[in-house]
Amino acid sequence: MNEIPGETVQEQTFYEQVGGEETFRRLVRRFYEGVAADPLLRPMYPEEDLGPAEERLALFLMQYWGGPRTYSDHRGHPRLRMRHAPFTVDQAAHDAWLRHMRAALDDLGLAPEHERELWRYLTYAAASMVNSAG
Numbered sequence: 001m002n003e004i005p006g007e008t009v010q011e012q013t014f015y016e017q018v019g020g021e022e023t024f025r026r027l028v029r030r031f032y033e034g035v036a037a038d039p040l041l042r043p044m045y046p047e048e049d050l051g052p053a054e055e056r057l058a059l060f061l062m063q064y065w066g067g068p069r070t071y072s073d074h075r076g077h078p079r080l081r082m083r084h085a086p087f088t089v090d091q092a093a094h095d096a097w098l099r100h101m102r103a104a105l106d107d108l109g110l111a112p113e114h115e116r117e118l119w120r121y122l123t124y125a126a127a128s129m130v131n132s133a134g
């Protein structure tokens with residue numbers, strides 16, 4: 001399969017390996033269900049409707065993992081730390097964010113190596129977003 005001598009084997013992106021758009025949309029949908037019911041996180045989101053925030057996070061993650069570049073077409077360079085600067089991301093917000101992500105990730109039922117890779121990234125990214133002590 002795909003092993004034609006002398007030709008480059010096109011590797012699948014992580015995005016494709018885990019099931020593409022549908023997988024990332026399921027992850028983020030489930031995550032925002034958690035956010036919607038969270039007394040600490042919900043008030044941080046400026047918009048009444050969480051739908052547009054859900055869309056931005058889904059598009060960002062899809063792009064990050066090798067899917068379409070729609071996020072940057074709409075939003076430009078991610079600059080995520082800068083975009084989080086208006087919000088107080090302290091340890092409690094970090095923990096709540098990751099708790100909902102963990103639940104969402106568990107629901108996806110990915111292969112263990114994919115799950116570990118995604119989780120490693122999410123925990124690293126969440127730690128780097130903290131901008132407030134306490």
Ligand code: HEM
Pocket residue numbers: 041044045046052053054056057060075080083084087088089093094097098122125126127129130
């Ligand atoms: C650590 C806890 C975090 C908190 C409390 C938090 C909270 C927020 C809030 C309140 C917004 C504004 C909602 C919106 O207008 O989209 C936002 C936006 C966003 N967050 Fe986070 N976030 C956290 C971590 C992360 C991490 C780890 C990532 C990436 C892996 C991420 C990716 C994004 C993206 C892509 C946006 C939309 C940026 C834009 O295009 O405007 N966030 N976040």
